[in-house]
Amino acid sequence: MGFLIDAKRLVFGIETKKTTYAFAIDNLGLVRHLYWGEKIDSLDDFDVPPLSEISSNDPILDLTDEEYPVYGGMRYKENCLKVLFADGTRDIEYKYDGYTQTDEELVIHLKDAHYDFAFNLHYKVYEELDLIERFVSLENKMNESVTVEKIHSAQLHIPYQDLTLTSSHGHWLAEFQEFKQPLGQGKIVLENRRGISTHNHNPFFILDRQATETSGEVYYGILKLSGNFSTIIEPRPYGGTLVQMGINPHDCLLTLNAGETFVAPAMLFGYTTEGFEAMSHHMHDYAKQHVLREGVRPVLYNSWEATEFDVQCDEQIALARKAKEMGVELFVIDDGWFGQRHSDADGLGDWYVNEEKFPEGLTPLIDAVKGMDMMFGIWIEPEMVNPPTQLLKDHPDWIYHVENRVNDTSRNQMVLNVTLPEVQTFIFNMIDDLLSKYDIDYIKWDANRPISQTGLSREMWVRHIEAVYDIARRVKERYPHVLLEACASGGGRVDYGMLENGFDDFWTSDNTDAYDRLTIQNTYSYVYPIKAMRAWVTDANNRVTIPLRFKFHSAMMGTLGMGCNILKFTDEEMKLSAELIEEYKEIRDVVQNGDFYRLNHTSRNNYYCYEYANESEAALFVFLPQTQIARTGVRIKLRGLDETATYTFMLAGAEVRKTGAYLMNHGIDVKLSGDYASTIIKFKKSE
Template identity: 65%
Template sequence: MGILINKSENIFSLQSKNTSYVFGVDSEGLLRNLYWGSKIQDIEDFDMPILTEVSTNDPVYEITREEYPVYGSLRYKEHCLKVTFSDKSRELVYKYSGYDINDDELIIKLKDSYYDFNINLHYKVYEQYDLIERYVSIKNNSNDIIEIEKIHSGQFHIPYEGLNFSNVHGHWGAEQQRFIQKVNYGKIVIENRRGISTHNHNPYFILDKDATETTGEVFFGALKLSGNFSGIIEQTQYGETLVQMGINSHDFLMELKPKEEFVTPAIIAGYSNSGFEIMTHNLHNFAKDNILRKGLRPVLYNSWEATEFKVSCDEQIKLAEKAKEIGAELFVVDDGWFGERHGIDNGLGDWYVNRDKFPDGLDPLIKKVKDMDMMFGIWVEPEMVNPLSQLYKEHPEWIYHFETRESDTSRGQYVLNVTKKEVKEFIYNMLDNLLSTYDIDYIKWDANRPMSQTDIEKDIWYKHIEAIYDIVRELKIKHPNVLFEACASGGGRIDYGILGIFDDFWTSDNTDAYDRLFIQDSYSYIYPIKAMRAWVTDCPNFLSKRVIPMKFRYHSAMMGTLGVGCNILKFNEDEIKLSQELIKEYKEIRHIIQEGDFYRIENTSKNNYSIYQYNKDGESLLFVFLPQSLIGHRGTNIKLRGLENNSKYIIRINGEELIKSGDYLMNRGLEIKLSGDYASDIIKINKI
């Protein structure tokens, strides 16, 4: 079992395959972290150090490495929980009151010393993946309301200073740009305050001690929450670094009613002593095995860039026929099929088929798509409404608003208050009716603006995304074969909270194949390749104005779940033939890409190669990109990863076949040289 307990000392050890996470209860009843790192088998080795004050200005509460610090007493550090009781007391004083074990989950029970208020810390061990899951449940056993002002899901202690913190920054069209920041004195805060999504930061932390892909210590955690999150990273004055993550306390207040319980979103966390690669594999494998829907993702064609809002049945049928010709398996009609939707200013909320565009409804198009043995998908933006829509005219009270203020429009739309029972039911019923009426296999769910004027209830920021989760969960129960894609004006909703509720992530509206190499690289550190939608689109690219050869565009998009968004009606014979060849190739190798192990390979050349590897059951792929050949036009030496030392492998490259041993390929490596600008290649390596 992954949970060890020294009952006489009240010390607990969470044991995974290669790691240990240890904490215990001290003589004051405080829960203190003792260790997080490589596996230590014997729990008897741990004892509870006695803490002494540095001075009266450095009290014990400040120095104590508390598992879950609360507001009150001589604590001036970051706290995870702050409440106000009915008598207006704002101090928590917790005492340890025991533990429970349910299978592979440990529950530490804390109780306030005066009020009838329980705090339960939950720890679930995933031994095989070297991961632990942490969350907190709080329960109001009193007869009065307790106000929750702040609640984070957990705090982690790392016994080092001078660590490197990495996350992503960005904005629309430039999401998932990885940055590395040295942790020093002061606090690093990452957060979202927009409610709907954020393109700026992502709800995870990576802290490393000068790690590389394959060496060094890495501590990491990903929060299972879409919407308003916060993460705090702080190097303390006492020789350690701490991390907290949870619901953002910005404009947040939640009433915990009598006998009511609240459960926080969880954090999936882990440790690697062998660099970022192990972190990535553990998270990817956990997601593929435990979160994501089983089965390979289909090759998608989306009509947006071909038609934008000028949707018509005849034009969509022509696109579907051409999509089938090049090898697509799923045809998706994007925005513009419903209501008076001729641009961004109208239609949202009026989810009926536009009869001018589809005189006989969607059935003729869907029948044509199905007759060609393709799946059918459709775009929706259910959380939004346009002021000009019929829905808004009938229900102006359904949006987030203040009675005395004019509500903001952004992209010509309001945000519906999904926390209202009637609004939530409207969205569910609308989608259920759509899925029940038509033979739809795929829903692309978009959200194109942040929230504002969120009314008087300050827990709406959190309840909004919970309502969205609920709607999709219920729809998938009734329509279990429908795939859902999370899109938020691009890559705003990429997180472990929505992963598994939705099946695909739209990674970015930026479909430039060169830019996508950076976006996809950053994404890969935490999130599984199987959920990463990537499209081939037309050139010049609408955003970068860059012209990139089609082969490079396909290879870049083939690194994830392949989609095509070009106006394929304008393809010439060569473009159709190349598309057919590359889509056929993708179908032959996608099981390796979507379900295999992913490696970011070091480039040893002065030329700016980008190199990635995928392994699955003796099959390997190398994706090699050279966006621009620099002076010297050098090749690169590629040392492969994850092969078997004593096995032989056949390498197919440049129309030739080589046979090499696994230890040769991993230690000596392959000499690869690409020529020209926007050169790319996929090299296949198979165990003999």
């Protein structure tokens, strides 16, 4: 497994546990895609027949299944790379320039036939996970600059057109709304143009052929980018479907100066014949094995709903005491602790502790939290500034703005030009000062508006997020114990670019309604890891009062947090919260580190059923938001168990013992009643 190379015929294969991906250098010197699908062991089986034109309206360059099509010649299809040379040439004619291979990577080297300009196709393989990673790097070896008008990271070829696209759409408070649509004969474009937020679409795609959770062909991929991305899906006139992902070319130009290189964000993709469940397991395992730190995430309490901007030291300590009584492990003070921050109209940028709210600084609060044996976290929004702040008065040129235009504000704030080295230094030093001065374990990094008025710079859409990544990596290198949470008005920065550049957790959505979160979390689970999904119990809901138990069960499906005003909790609510937090800790390892299953059922009632399982235990979550007229229960068949082992669990108040084979093939009957009913059933494997 790994890389297979026929050096004589220039045929290349990438082999995973169950799949093969193959391409070759053809008779025209083009990098031609050959195959992506179930495993084929021998490269000898792959022919590379010469291409010939079908008609004068179907040029060879347009018909060739190129691995990485460029703009140039008689190509009218979507291209991955378009550049402008210094002499005005807007065309690439490439030739094969060899390959290099290590244990970790295969690189195909291509160069322009006239200009000393090279681009390299990079391939990595995660064999056991049936995943491949692709990206492209550019090298300008000339004395003149090159302007990059478009750069996509990869193009994939799928040999079918009868496919269904699954991805997400939405908006603030409604991120990760799943949609499905059949491919027609037009082009589908999913994108982000806002620089920061991706509430509307997310950089992933899933294409299937009548697949179910456990069967059927599924092709899928994600882009490791947090900013402006573009996904293009296009059925081809002569069959098959193309998928491209990369930096959105909208308003974007990159200048590659003499001697410079540029590396595009990576695209991770996979294929399975075993349905959506296998896809999710591969992506989750990739995150757990190659991205996320080991261990379990702490139970969190965040003070925002209790106090909003009106934070006071004594009240925060009182909240911490109540949180500790419940079993919380991490106390996070949210917005309002700094500058003249009494509303969203001031304070951002003036990152000093407000002395009226904290006369002795943050030390008394942190000491109190640490004295209760809890971790301490803090909220920041380092890329933003409010107009009244001293920072903006001292540095009016530090924001994105357009001359002769009124500066845009949204949520009463402007966006710092993070592409400036002095702004990057300011942000890093601010965070470094906080972490060196105070014993902080957790940072909630927020970003509450899109970027606008970018002026003459058209590469800032890329450079801004590169700078954010760089700052986060530097912070983690200096303070490796600190957990970073990616937040952008909720789920605006849920992507692998954030995870692989220093961040540990996602704030999944500002919508904390426990019922809404079931659908948000379901779509999130397709490609993103459960362990990074922060989910809170809060006072907020968009409907009639939801029981506290249902709220907890919904939030326990990820990394549990709380945001209620617990100072107003009754003794009964405190007791129930403590019991449920303790129950979460009992199943936390299997929830965060186990395998996740979206379970199907045939009940006439609208049950939501999910399972987490590892080698020794499983946890089954069952939700019934509303009992229908037919008061029917649900038969649930579990998955991922040891069919030869016996499992012990509680059902209807009695201890039950069943084999894994029975639980997976026959299943168990569960009946909930009323509105917003829920239960968790824990299965222990017998020794």
